[in-house]
Amino acid sequence: MKSYATGTLTLIAIVAVLGGALWLNAFKSRQNIVPISTLPRLITIEAQHPVRRDFVQRLRWFGQVETKSIVRINPLVDGRITSIEAQDGAHVRKGDVLFTLGGPRVAHEEALLSQRVLALESQVSRAETIVKTRLRAVAEKMVKREDLLTAQEHLDQLKCELSASKQRLAALKHALFVRSPMDGIFTNRRVHVGQEVDRGVHLADVISTGLRITARLFPPPGVSLVGKRVEVYGASGVETSGTVQRVMPERSPGGATVVWIEGDEIDDLLRPGEGVSGWIVLKTRKGVLSVPEDAVVHDEQDKAYVFVKNVKGYQKKAVEIGLEQGGWIEIVSGISIEDQVVVRGAYELFYRDFSKAYKVAD
Structure with a gap:
């Protein structure tokens, strides 16, 4: 009798253990179930016709x-600034006088050149007289022709020196007026009236307008x-x-x-x-075929594709793309304005098995 009771209790204990295990397993299973409301929504696929837009590529x-251009104004001779003819910031024209030079150094140089010109003019006059005299003497065979040639050569030399001296004097007088080399604005003046300046010093600038x-x-x-x-x-x-x-x-x-x-x-x-x-x-x-940028997908070789909707499903087509602007992409070739292009869900379609046609949802 005792053995029977023990066996019964053992059987009951076994049943209880098995029942508890089954209940615990069922409870854990219910815990791994995700309600339908928390599942992600199905992929939404939208299609529309391409549109024509204007694209501008900017850099x-x-x-x-x-x-x-900026030109530095420099004097051609040493001297003193005796006047400034242009106001700072004023518009000047080519050839306008900007500065006038003078002073002791200029006066001294001008006097030397003037005296040199006078002296040479006197020498040239005497040399011309000698040449005329020897020309008559040669005609009368009173002197040799070589003497006439020597006198003529001396006269030519004096004339060259006289011409050079006159040119230097004229250049000096011209250089006393510092002029603008171009039309522009007089600016960045660095000197004042009465200032002694050397040849080549930076007086001011003229900048082009x-x-x-x-x-x-x-x-x-x-x-x-x-x-x-x-x-x-x-x-x-x-x-x-x-x-x-x-x-x-x-x-x-x-x-x-x-x-x-x-x-x-x-x-x-x-x-x-x-x-x-x-x-x-x-x-x-201007007015080129275009689709939203989300419509274009790229493979691992960076080739561009779009999906076109038809009665059988969604067909993948290769396209040539051009400019991109404001969320739109220019389509150079591959589709037409009549095609219905997937503009939402293209990448979801692309990463599926696109070797088959995708059924259009009812």
């Missing part, structure tokens, strides 16, 4: 406004810049435009390409030394 640049922008940029390889239209934005809010006139053969220390930008509006609206920036318009496309 960013930064630069500074500069004068096209024409301006240009020296700009730095990093163009893609093979891009031609000369003649391209440029959008210019000044630090003061001024907006204008110009044209790339020249590309410098050497790069900047930072490796940038340096170009000169010029234009009539730049001359009128900007000032030398002003910092500017803007865009160079490299390409313009």
